[in-house]
Amino acid sequence: MKPSKEAIATWCQEYVANLLEMPVEAVDPDADFDRLGIDSALAVSLLIEVEERYGVDLAPEALFENPSINAVAAYLHAQSQRHVA
Template structure:
């Protein structure tokens, strides 16, 4: 089994920022964790991709609606952290 994945909010935020920066082909510093996904240029296809990766990385099922209810990286990280506790 691989190394444990950190599930604190800052670690989740950092991973999501890096993942989206890679998808959007921008510097990680340009991905504001408190900006709405649409402002970051995250369309529904990218949001689903993030959702799938988060589910695989953290071994948790998340309803797609959760991204609409938590439309920022920080909100998703907080939501995920609560689900993992």
């Protein structure tokens, strides 16, 4: 069963909170990554973890085209639905 968009967003929010050493509730899933303090190195780290966790290949541009946790979750959810056998 594929994860829901909400489950992906929650995981990403928890991962980003851990990366930034801040409480999960302080990470606004609608905030742009740069506003959260996520630089390109942290964005790549998130990208790698998302790919491994959800088994979907994402181009690095995906994070720049979808620059918030909720946008990445929606994109990833759509991608994972395309890979359903």
